[in-house]
Amino acid sequence: MGMNESEIYSLLNLSEDYVLDGFRHDHPPLVRGAEAPQSPRQTLDHIARQVAGCTRCALHRQRRQTVAGEGAVDPLVMVIGEGPGAEEDRSGRPFVGKAGQYLDRWLAAIGLDRKSNCFIGNIVKCRPPGNRDPLPEEADACLPYLKEQIDILKPKAILTVGRIATQILCGRSEGIGQLRGQELDYLGIPVVATYHPSAVLRNTDLRAAVWEDLKRLQALPVLAGSLPE
Numbered sequence: 001m002g003m004n005e006s007e008i009y010s011l012l013n014l015s016e017d018y019v020l021d022g023f024r025h026d027h028p029p030l031v032r033g034a035e036a037p038q039s040p041r042q043t044l045d046h047i048a049r050q051v052a053g054c055t056r057c058a059l060h061r062q063r064r065q066t067v068a069g070e071g072a073v074d075p076l077v078m079v080i081g082e083g084p085g086a087e088e089d090r091s092g093r094p095f096v097g098k099a100g101q102y103l104d105r106w107l108a109a110i111g112l113d114r115k116s117n118c119f120i121g122n123i124v125k126c127r128p129p130g131n132r133d134p135l136p137e138e139a140d141a142c143l144p145y146l147k148e149q150i151d152i153l154k155p156k157a158i159l160t161v162g163r164i165a166t167q168i169l170c171g172r173s174e175g176i177g178q179l180r181g182q183e184l185d186y187l188g189i190p191v192v193a194t195y196h197p198s199a200v201l202r203n204t205d206l207r208a209a210v211w212e213d214l215k216r217l218q219a220l221p222v223l224a225g226s227l228p229e
């Protein structure tokens with residue numbers, strides 16, 4: 001007799017070593033197994049439940065809630081930041097604090113929003129204490145979830161906000177001042193890098209650069225005709 005979804009989920013939690021081994025060797029993700037749900041929304045929800053029970057790195061110890069990400073299942077653009085902050089940790093939703101509200105305004109300026117054509121996620125799904133940068137081992141442990149989300153969502157373009165997200169996703173080491181404006185990609189998906197909204201709230205001189213980056217995103221050939229001019 002086949003297992004139902006909650007039995008599979010329990011098995012996943014009980015078999016963490018096996019899951020880790022699977023990720024480490026790039027085995028097909030267990031979420032895609034014969035018993036797994038099939039629609040993109042169901043698969044994303046399934047990943048969110050895996051994240052909610054995850055103890056793969058030390059960040060699980062101090063989190064209140066995990067923040068798996070949210071948005072459209074067929075997004076034009078996926079926005080990727082580095083990790084949840086205090087308000088996201090409390091709410092379980094990405095980019096809901098002051099910086100998140102600012103990000104929503106950036107997106108709206110080029111015809112994007114998290115309900116209809118955008119998905120918002122992070123490199124790590126649990127809050128680093130004190131909003132410090134995620135450690136390399138924390139990012140490594142969490143990255144398979146993000147990669148799986150990108151694979152399911154198939155965004156036409158990616159907007160990375162901040163140095164950490166851009167470096168980790170694109171395998172680069174420069175600062176964000178050097179990375180923004182460059183032609184970047186993740187597995188063939190064009191990536192536009194810009195500053196993190198919280199950095200721009202601290203330093204409003206960065207606003208002009210962000211606007212340039214948003215216009216570059218809007219003008220990408222893969223988004224031609226999809227966004228207002």
Ligand code: SF4
Binds near residue numbers: 125138
């Ligand atoms: Fe798991 Fe990612 Fe949270 Fe670490 S940050 S415990 S890998 S969900």
